[in-house]
Amino acid sequence: GQQLNQSPQSMFIQEGEDVSMNCTSSSIFNTWLWYKQEPGEGPVLLIALYKAGELTSNGRLTAQFGITRKDSFLNISASIPSDVGIYFCAGQLGGAQKLVFGQGTRLTINP
């Protein structure tokens, strides 16, 4: 079945640093989504990507849909303490296909 490899699994950075994480798949996807989850809450949608090569920003967050349609990355610039959480990628082939989630990247920020 379809699987997403998300890396790194965890990151420990200093406040103000830039962050980069990515997801790769053995299968192609038509949609890539990035979510953020804080403790005790549900994931919140950050960015949705629908086209290969698409680069989309949401404030300090930037995500790209890989040209091969098998990968996506998320960058966070100038990290701040409220960026702490678990970031999930999710891919969808399209039509009635379900979302496939990565295992998450846990971001910890030292002030």
Next chain:
Amino acid sequence: SQTIHQWPATLVQPVGSPLSLECTVEGTSNPNLYWYRQAAGRGLQLLFYSVGIGQISSEVPQNLSASRPQDRQFILSSKKLLLSDSGFYLCAWSVTLQQPQHFGDGTRLSIL
């Protein structure tokens, strides 16, 4: 705007007891609804989804069942809980199966 509500937020149940978790969506009609389980520190596993009233698709064989008695209501149930049913249960909705899913705040279920 659309909102999604899940309750209870936390639940502690003994092994063998029944379960009923409820999810409701407001501000939209005929949403697609989903139930996920998330083990500690892990990704999300899709359990059930529904494209309409009374229509339930099961993704994995398990001790749980789902029902959709009303357009914007999705219920996760079990007749007898197992220890392995512990976890964080998330409800989500989307406009269509192709649109992004939006999640509720989840229910933390602990089985003793």
